[in-house]
Amino acid sequence: MHTPEISEIIAQNMEELRACPLGMDCDKCAKDICVAVVSVADFPTKYGHFKIIGFVNNRDRKDHIVILKGDLGDGENLLTRVHSACLTGDALGSLRCDCGPQLHRALERIEKEGRGAVLYHQEEGRGIGLVNKLRAYALQDAGYDTLDANVALGFKADERDYRIPAEMLRRLGVKSVRLMTNNPEKVNDMEGNGIRVTERVPHELPPHEHDRNYLETKRERFGHLLDLFDAPEE
Numbered sequence: 001m002h003t004p005e006i007s008e009i010i011a012q013n014m015e016e017l018r019a020c021p022l023g024m025d026c027d028k029c030a031k032d033i034c035v036a037v038v039s040v041a042d043f044p045t046k047y048g049h050f051k052i053i054g055f056v057n058n059r060d061r062k063d064h065i066v067i068l069k070g071d072l073g074d075g076e077n078l079l080t081r082v083h084s085a086c087l088t089g090d091a092l093g094s095l096r097c098d099c100g101p102q103l104h105r106a107l108e109r110i111e112k113e114g115r116g117a118v119l120y121h122q123e124e125g126r127g128i129g130l131v132n133k134l135r136a137y138a139l140q141d142a143g144y145d146t147l148d149a150n151v152a153l154g155f156k157a158d159e160r161d162y163r164i165p166a167e168m169l170r171r172l173g174v175k176s177v178r179l180m181t182n183n184p185e186k187v188n189d190m191e192g193n194g195i196r197v198t199e200r201v202p203h204e205l206p207p208h209e210h211d212r213n214y215l216e217t218k219r220e221r222f223g224h225l226l227d228l229f230d231a232p233e234e
C-alpha cells in the first residue's frame with residue numbers, strides 16, 4: 001500500500017481546509033475535531049536532524065507540533081513521546097520537574113533509533129496553563145503536593161485531553177506507537193482515542209533533591225511507574 005509522503009498529506013489537508021465552508025471556525029461542525037497539517041520544515045537540532053510539522057485544529061486552537069524522524073512506513077510501532085509543554089522545565093532549566101530532561105532524552109532516543117516522533121502538546125501544567133501552574137508552585141512551596149495544589153485552585157488533578165494528539169498522529173498515518181512514558185493513564189488515553197500502544201517504553205530519569213518530592217507524588221498519587229533510583233555515582 002502506498003504510504004503518503006508528508007508533502008502529499010499537507011496538500012490534501014490544505015485542500016480540505018480550503019473546502020471547509022467555515023474555515024475551521026466551526027464550533028458546530030459535524031466533525032467533533034478537525035486537525036490539519038499545515039507546514040513541514042527541516043529541523044536540525046543538537047540532538048539530531050528532524051522534521052518539524054505544524055498543525056491547526058478547530059477545538060483548542062493551540063499550536064501543537066510534531067517533531068519527526070525517519071520514514072513513517074506502515075505507521076506501526078512508531079517510537080513516540082507525547083510531551084506536555086512545560087516552559088519552565090523545557091526551556092528555563094527548572095529543577096522542579098523532570099520535563100526538560102524527558103523531552104531531550106526522547107529526542108536522543110529517536111535520533112538513535114532513526115525513526116520516531118515527539119508530539120509537543122500545548123498543555124502546560126497538565127492543562128491548567130502557565131500562570132496557574134505558577135500559582136500551584138506557590139501552594140507547593142506552602143506544603144501542598146502537585147495534585148492537591150491543582151485541586152485547591154479549582155482544577156481537576158489532570159486537565160489534559162488526548163483527543164487532539166491522537167487525531168494529529170492519525171493524520172500523519174500513525175496507527176500504533178511505542179510510547180515513551182511512565183504514566184499508565186496516558187497509555188489508556190491514547191488507546192481510548194484510537195492509537196494502539198504496542199509497548200510502553202519506560203522514560204525515567206534519576207531523581208535529584210529538587211524534584212524527588214514531585215516524582216514521589218507522581219508515583220504515589222498519579223500512579224506513575226517510577227523506580228526513583230538515584231543516579232549512579234560518577
Ligand SMILES: [Zn+2]
Pocket residue numbers: 086088089090097098099100
Ligand atoms: Zn515540568
